[in-house]
Amino acid sequence: MIKARAAHRPAAAWRTATLDWLSGHGPGDTPVVLVGAGLALFGLWLTVLTVTPGRRRLLTLSSPGTGLDAAADRSAVAASVRDAVAEVAGVGPARVRVRRRRVVVRAGLAFGDRATAHADVTAATRRVLAGWRPRRAPRVRIMVRTEPVWQPTLPKTEEPPRPDPVATAYTLGEEDEG
Template sequence: MSGERERVPVLDEPVPVLEGPPGGGARRFWSVRRVPAALVALAILAVAGLLLYDIAAVRAGRPGMRWRRALADDLATRPLDNVWVLLVALAVMALGLWLLVLAVTPGLRAVLPMRRGAGPVRAGLGRKAVEIVLRDRAMTVTGVQSVRVRVRRSKAVVRAVAHFRELTDVLADLEATLDDAVEELGLARPPQVSVHVVRPARKG
């Protein structure tokens, strides 16, 4: 063996957090969602701190905060069909629905799950990595000048520019090459490849 170390590929996506029992089908990876959780925790901490301070001040014989007394008086006299009450209620409801959606959906749409083996380990490929692989494989086809690849969950759109050869021949070779490339990636749900081949735009 040579003295060179074996190169280990580095993933461009963070290691996902798995939730739920191991096994099953090709489930998506669950996002950690640190930012929404941190924002909600900070908001609750701030509101709880203010209320706790106000309650302690009232218990100590001092008057409550002016903003809380003004808010309580305003809410006691303002009708429920007021525009501002309705707007605040809609905003709170939208925020609650957004948090519910985050709680019940996996997230990490940029990570495509790979086929599982016999072990409990799950693997995934980032969409950018899949796009790079498909673009590099498409550039190996004779006649292809440039390629743009856009990968989604269930579809990969490939737009190629061919500067010689018949477009139908280039299209056939691209479809065969990209189908093989997608199969070699080992994705649990291989995206459907849609290939478009055009001639270079004429200058002038």
């Protein structure tokens, strides 16, 4: 159409033939109704395809060859991340959710330092995801929360405190008053 308007060329033959045919037929004619119904069914089919999941449950992976298309089930990726997080010292139960563009890890800390556990969980998650080699690196969100039974690590001292020998020494014959 741009060529016809800008360059002053004649319109394409199929366009003029289609317009001539449509000018001779009305909206109630059988061929027009059948083509309209076919286009409506095609539009409905495209709508169904857009809302159905298809391969959305799969995480696409980068493959070594150019002709290969690799994908993994997201639940399998979540299970491997959950197993790696469970091996971190002090981490109890963990919930992992793998989406198309994000991985969310919620871990419970039973004992130990929060910052160390957070760094270890992050490293374990990134290590497992690097092993899966996703085509597009997902954003990783780590949440480490303390469990009700959480015990913080005590700071290490060089020597344990010793009792004062003078205060605890008793002499013979003295009774404890207290």
